[in-house]
Amino acid sequence: MDLHGKDMKTTFVFTIDVESRTQADPYSDIFGILPGYEQRYGIGKIMDILEANHARGTFFLNVYEMAKHGEEVVAGAARLIHSRGHDLELHTHPLSMYRFYGMSKASLEDQTAILDRGISLIEKWTDKRAIAHRAGAFSANVDTLRACEQVGLLADCSLSPGSKVSVPLVSDLGASNLMRRAGKIWEIPVTYYHQLRFGPWSSKRILDIEGSSLSEIKNITRWAIRNGLPTVCILMHSFSLSRRGKPNRRVIRRLSALLIWLRQQDGIEIGTVEQVCQRLAPDLKSLAMLPAPRTGFWLTWCRTLASWNDGWKNRMAVTTSIVSLIVLVLVIIYLGHAFWGR
Secondary structure, three states, rough: OOOOOOOOOOEEEEEEEEEEOOOOOHHHHHHHHHOOOOOOHHHHHHHHHHOOOOOOOEEEEEEHHHHHHHHHHHHHHHHHHHOOOOEEEEOHHHHHOOOOOOOOHOOHHHHHHHHHHHHHHHHHHHOOOOOOOHHHOOOHHHHHHHHHHHOOOEEEEOOOOOOOOOHHHHHEEEEOOOOEEEEOEEEEEOOOEEEEOOOEEEEEEEOEEEEEOHHHHHHHHHHHHHHOOOOEEEEOOOOEEEEEEEEOHHHHHHHHHHHHHOOOOOOOEEOOOHHHHOOOOOOOOOOOOOOOOHHHHHHHHHHHHHHOOOHHHHHHHHHHHHHHHHHHHHHHHHHHHHHHHO
């Protein structure tokens, strides 16, 4: 039995990691309360945009930071997400409550205990039992998958081959955009792509609402439809719609435009991790491996140019490319003058 039949569409999944940044304020990072702004730009705003386009997201909640911020803050986020009909799942940054920075630093026994506690808290707050997990900083290993199986989860979403941080599961399972079985657990990866590739070297990038342009996301989505991928999984955070204490208008526009475009595509539908799992039968088999897509120099340069003021790397790349272009034009003019001036 195939994982993705010809009559099935590719499911585009919006996954949102709900957490506050290190030493940051959960009211701004989770709920999007920004000084000087009446409107909120956190999980509520994300749900507003999704719902306006008849879509739901999968929100991975870091329950463990209740040890820093108090139970009611984190429980309030859980209840808000669940009450609005979105998919509420478990995100593990255990350090606030346990001694481990990431899941892969813990033993199988400890990982099982961490997951069990997180599942229990979500169930306590919402009466909903989580079925999926994502490790914070993608720090999951094969023991994490075994622990997921022991606590009764159905899926893990920690495989992220395009991430800039070390991802143990990439070494354990290999880099892939395809869902696959690991024991009884389905691994649903965050979609990744090659920006640039020269011989054996490549610059990988995760499909991220903040870091990927709308053109790149569309390019990858079309590729997924053509190749029959069951899922396209994009990463967001609860703080994706704000930047440096202000609304991130560019990302807000990008998210809205992406949702409108997705609704116009025949080969894709918007769904949640929970909905994907509900369609999977125990005897389904994984698809064969498939090379990751490549967006190329032009889309990469266009994205960098559009976000030139979003950090020194972008400014340096744009400045370098413009200077190089000017130098190239001057060289061509000089050579042309030398040739025709004879």
